[in-house]
Amino acid sequence: MSIDTVRAIGSNTPYAVALSDDLGHAWTGDEPESLGGANTGPSPSRLILSGLAACTVVTVQMYAARKQWPLAGIEVEVQWNPNGKPDDGSTEMQRRIRLIGELSSEQRERLLQIANACPMHKALTGTIRVPTELQD
Missing domain, CATH: 3.30.300.20 (K homology (KH) domain)
Known part of the structure; x- marks a missing residue:
């Protein structure tokens, strides 16, 4: 049985985060432009x-x-x-x-x-x- 695991890696784009999990899924997190992010993800x-x-x-x-x-x-x-x-x-x-x-x-x-x-x-x-x- 695996342990649910998510990894977050910051990028050169302010507040954008590359996310991945132990099952191989990948997605992006970010802040909206109103908070200084680029709104590239939730x-x-x-x-x-x-x-x-x-x-x-x-x-x-x-x-x-x-x-x-x-x-x-x-x-x-x-x-x-x-x-x-x-x-x-x-x-x-x-x-x-x-x-x-x-x-x-x-x-x-x-x-x-x-x-x-x-x-x-x-x-x-x-x-x-x-x-x-x-x-x-």
Whole structure:
């Protein structure tokens, strides 16, 4: 079993970051022009939002398929501090889920519970530790 790993390498372009993972995927992160970046890729906050949105979609799809429920599609939108930065210094992520298909109200409610149990949601709402060390 591999450990999910992402590597970020800075470039000569201010704030642009080359990202890669242990499975061979590659993508770019950057800041928008309004913050001095070149907008060549999603900002760090958008990368976090994309992880939550993708995890929500996959988790709900897997559960509905296993139950053989008529989920024809799912759309998830997540926003970072949609009402501005909270006064207490916390971060708010507003998630909106659209379930497509002939689902009963009970099935819809259960899929909402499943969305809240996706691994990224659990990680983001639980305790996160980030031990950090400098390397030579």
